Amino acid sequence: MTTPAAVKTLVVSAASRHGGTCEIADRIAETLGRVLPDEWHVVRGDLRDLRVFDGADAVVLGSAIYYGHWMHSAAHALEYLREDMPQDLWLFSTGPISEIESENAQVISADAMADIGEADEHMVFGGKLDTSHLTFLERLVVKGVHALPGDHRDWAAVDAWANHIAAELRTGTVRSHAGTKDPSDQGIRP
Template sequence: MQACRSLVVAAASRHGGTCEIADRLATTLAEVLPEGWTVVRSDLSDLRTLDGADAVVLGSAIYFGHWMHSAARALSYVKDAALFDLWLFSTGPISEIESENAQIISANAMVTSGQAIEHKVFGGRLDTSRLNWIERAAATAVHALPGDHRDWDQVDEWARHIAEQLGVVPARPGGAAAS
């Protein structure tokens, strides 16, 4: 009998689009992970939900070039733990200027340093009617393109990729997944 292991999917989102990606990741992961895995979709209000997880998928919408405060706080909380496998994802903004898209992503450093397995960037959803004037000004400044730029096939593909990696990782003594 396989040990029961858990994966937590959590994300920060101001207008809901990034949380919808986290929901989709959690749903797909729950469908495709091998028997013995439990998927928990959590918000970031209580970081203790990350404690004891064997794997974590953590994401954030990008605002003003940075992860949202709650996601950055969660990242700080988990980055030194090294007790589980960590995948990161970011959403938006989608800019007409490709170099600006690359400049806003800081989570890549955690992958380079070995603190996270992978950082994936997904297109976001930008509905300018839901933005306050400061957010609209920032979106204009970075040439963000209004509309829904989320690619659900890409989200599902990444979830399957994570599941494949977790499916071949043997359990550590005590139930945690090996890195």
């Protein structure tokens, strides 16, 4: 009689207003589902039902940054996770869209998320800004921070990070400490 392989669950989820961040979560889930061994069950979770996180061994949680903060649904999910932390937790944010680096540094207060000491990593990816979908107020805001319209998502960096997560899960690397990373750090940008 053969013993069934233990199944571990990894949930990938993200908060998004205009869809750009969801597409990054889709890509991460797709990559992890493809490269992780069969013992891993990858779920692309919806933040409308946080019970998707119940019993998860590992979680990848992301959010678009609006006005310097994670979206409410992602922040709420993080609070939910804190009540029963998974073994591993990776965070990512999307947002930097300014042509002036100091403006990006100013608005990305999601850095604070990396200081909680409960996550493996916090990664920041470039975002997507389609001004045709914005309200008048939103247009004023993005103009004020010298935002560059367009798609600034770096899919190679997203894929590299997903593969990095898979490598850590495969080797069972113990969570060391939280820290914010830019894709250019750690040599994972191709």
